[in-house]
Each structure stands twice: as structure tokens, then as C-alpha cells.
Amino acid sequence: MLSTSEGFEYTPTQGSKAGLPTQAVISPPISDADPSILYDVIIIGAGYTGLTAARDLTAKGRSVLLLEARDRIGGRTWTTVTAEGDVVDLGGAYVHWHQPFVWSEIVRYGLKDKIKDAYEQYEGSTQSSIIIDGVRKDFDLPDMDAWLDGALQTFYNADGAHASELVPYPHTALHDFETAKKYDSLSVADRLDQVRGTVSQEARRAVELISTLMSGPPARTASYYDLLQRWVLGGATHDAYTAHMARYKLSCGQTELAKHIFDDAVNANKSLRVNDSTATLSTTLSYAFSAPVETIDYTNSSEGRVQTTDGRVFRAKQIICTIPLTVLKDVAFVPTLPDEKTRAFKEARVNNTQKAWMRAEGKQWRTWAALRQKGDIATMVSGDAHSASPDSHTTNLVYFSGGRISQTSPKEVVEDAQSLHPDLKVDRMISTDWVTDPYSRGTWSLFSPGYMTTYLTALQEPLGNLKFASSDYCDGWRGFIDGAIEAGMLIAREVDRDLES
Secondary structure (H helix, E strand, O other), X not given: OOEEEEEEEEEOOOEEEEEEEOOOEOOOOEEOXXXXXXXXXXXXXXXXXXXXXXXXXXXXXXXXXXXXXXXXXXXXXXXXXXXXXXXXXXXXXXXXOOOHHHHHHHHHOOOHHHEEEXXXXXXXXXXXXXXXXXXXXXXXXXXXXXXXXXXXXXXXOOOOOOHHHHOOOOOOOOOOHHHHHHHHOOEHHHHHHHOEOOEOHHHHHXXXXXXXXXXXXXXXXXXXXXXXXXXXXXXXXXXXXXXXXXXXXXXXXXXXXXXXXXXXXXXXXXXXXXXXXXXXXXXOEEEEOOOOEEEEEOOOOOOEEEEEOOOOEEEEEEEEEOOOHHHHHHOEEEOOOOHHHHHHHHOOOOOOOEEEEEEEEOXXXXXXXXXXXXXXXXXXXXXXXXXXXXXXXXXXXXXXEOOOOOOOOHHHHHHHHHOOOOOOOEEEEEEOOOOOOOOOOOOOOOOOOOHHXXXXXXXXXXXXXXXXXXXXXXXXXXOOHHHHHHHHXXXXXXXXXXXXX
């Protein structure tokens, strides 16, 4: 198996090692990427949005050039496998059958029987804990969930209305624009101030903990309405929300699904005449990996140009840009983008919440979770039992934190996790630093107050033959794999329609 240059593995005995094996690496990295050809479509980015668009457009017989800055497919989700056979998803991992776009792909590729539950009811498991400002409260996990749900219901059911009344159509968040604008003007911290006195200080801080695990710290920079939409999408109870957000995933890893989509695009047509000339491509999908984009020129409405950092210039009738929202400000656009788009790119909020996979000694952690709010920083560690064999004497853990996860200081991250319980001993960690990664600059999207109602429509608007699509600003499951596939499906349809006309 090839290795990507991304990610790292750390053990206390051997230290940190950069690069991880993954089937997501594409070799050879270039196929039929020819500057002399006028493609139907150039797609920038081989995450789920770009892959879905490439698959759908090649199925229509369109010639597509896929450009990707990384050496692999998957964007902000990819899978590595340890020497012991543990399947580890870096970045996006969780799915649910209520997420319509990703679930349709899982069914399409025969993977629905590979869905595994990351929760396990294990007899003799250590009690779970919530630690707020240094004070520990121990629970059995079901009791913790019930206690949290009561506080979260108060937080999300605002002004005497149930959350589902405030966001009746959660896949169309701006359906009732005035209601959206009212609650989008609030930060998470603003709403926490509103419920002060309605719930205990302990419960209020627990809600801040759960909220900032999703939004990233600090609470004053995160939109209450963005979280409210996700709460309704996730079922509007803590148990249902957790099931949608962090419970079910593919035992084979996300890369298997991504490869199915990529392979369908590659194999769509084995021969294609280009521009009515004698030139032929071996497939309707051409691609170049390790090809970061520097400039996008959409001056000519019938021929867009994309220049990579090594100076190559590629041409196409249509361009689809799926670059993450927080990276778009680093790309040069010709002509200069409209002011509203430019401001949207510059003001995009960076989510610093990151994830690591850890392995701990003992089986007592399988139904254990610990959550801690310390200042602005929320941290959670929980058993991630789906990949551990029944007779294993270790437990796989998932660690989320709004603090830094860096290859240069992995020991501190392990020590932070171990500080959540005196008996916890971690012997391995696998992660990647999405925040300093120049091709992500943060993790999943969550908007700042007022951002959605100010910029969401502008972010989605095309500029002639230049189209924008990303899970970062889709309508539904924003920041999730489902939202990425939604964005890819819709933009492929729009581009195909434009090519027809």
C-alpha cells in the first residue's frame, strides 16, 4: 500500500513518524492531463464534492480534468490501516441513514452491510465523566446522555418554540429568512447568556462544551443558528443528534467509498474524441494529483483557464471550484471576484476542533466517555469500539479537542487525553493537523454569527462558467460528507445543463 505525505503516528516509545499508508493515494498521479486540450470541465479538488461531480459528468460523456493539490483522493476524509488491522478515518468518518446523499452512495456501492456502531455496551466499563472547570461528575453513559438532553432542549427550544418549529425545513435553512436572520445574529455565547438562570451553571457550561465541540472555540465566534440547523437535522434530541454525528461509520473506512466513486469516473468511457479533433483520451476523466491551483481565470465565458503552481495552464468550457472555503482567499481569480464573494472568503471562520485516534490499554474504556470544558476549550474522549476484536485487550478511542493537535507536540496531546482519567494509558495516537494544512486551513465548516444570512447565497452563486461547490456552504449537512455529495451532485447537474445550452 502506498503512503501519503500527510498524517502521523506517535507512540511513547518510538516518537512521531510522518506519513501514513492509504489506498487513497493515486499512482501514477497524472493521467491524460494535457494543456493543449479544451476540456468540457475542469474540477478543482478531489474530495467528495469533486469526485461526485466528476463521476456524474463523465457518466454524461463529458470530458473532465480533475486537479487535486494532494497526492490522494478524499479531501478532508481519508483512511489508514494500522499494522494490526485497525481501520482509522482521518477527518470525516460518521454517516447515518437519515443523511440522504451519502446513504444513497453507500447503498449504490453495496456498503450498507459494512456500517458499524462505534458504541458498545460493555460490562465492567469505567464510568463516564463530565469535567467542568476542574469539577468531575461521574455517570453511567445513558444517564449522562439524559442529563445533557434536558439542558440542550432548553438551549435549542428558543422563545417558547421547539427547535423544529424554528427550522421547519432544515435542508433549506433560509426558507424563513427573517427567523433565520434573528437567530443567526446570535452567537452560541449570546444564547448561553439568554438561558442563564433557566438551567444551572453546571448545565449551562455542559451545553457550551457540547456546542463548542461541534463549532470549535470560542463560543462567541460561532453562530447559534448554524448549530440550531444541525440540531434539527440530527433529530433534535441528544441521543439522536449523537447517533447522526458520531456513532455510525464504515468498517472498511471512507476511502473505500471514495475509491468507488473515483473508479466509476475513471471507467465511465474508455475512449472519447475531444473537440471534434482526431485526439482521443483514454477515458472521459483525466487527472493530475499533487497539482495545487494558483490562478483561476474566468475572463472568457467560453474558455476558462486554470494555472497550477508549477506553471501549467489547463483550459475548459466550465470550471468547478471545490476548494475549501477557508483556502479560497489564497487563490488568485481573474478578473477579481465581486466584492460580496471576496468578503465572504476573507471573513470565513476557521474551526479548530480536531480529531485523533488513540489506542488505550484495557477493555474498560469501551463504553466510557469523558467530556471536559476548561476555559474556552472543549475536549472529548470516548470508546470507539467498532474496529476492536472482541478478544482484544486494548480499546480504540476517538479524541476531539479545540486545542492544537500537532505532529511536533503529540506527547502533549496524549497527556491531555490521559488527564481525563487517572487510569487511562494511551500507547498509540494517529492524527493529522488540519488547521495548519495549507489545503484545508481548519476542519469542518461552522459559520460565525450573521455569516449564513449574509453570505450563503453569494457563496453558491456562479460567475458565468466558473462554478463554486463545497460541503462548507451547501444547504443541508454543511461540513459533513453528506453535504459534500449534495454539493457535487447539484453542481454536476448545473454544469451539464449549461454545456447542453
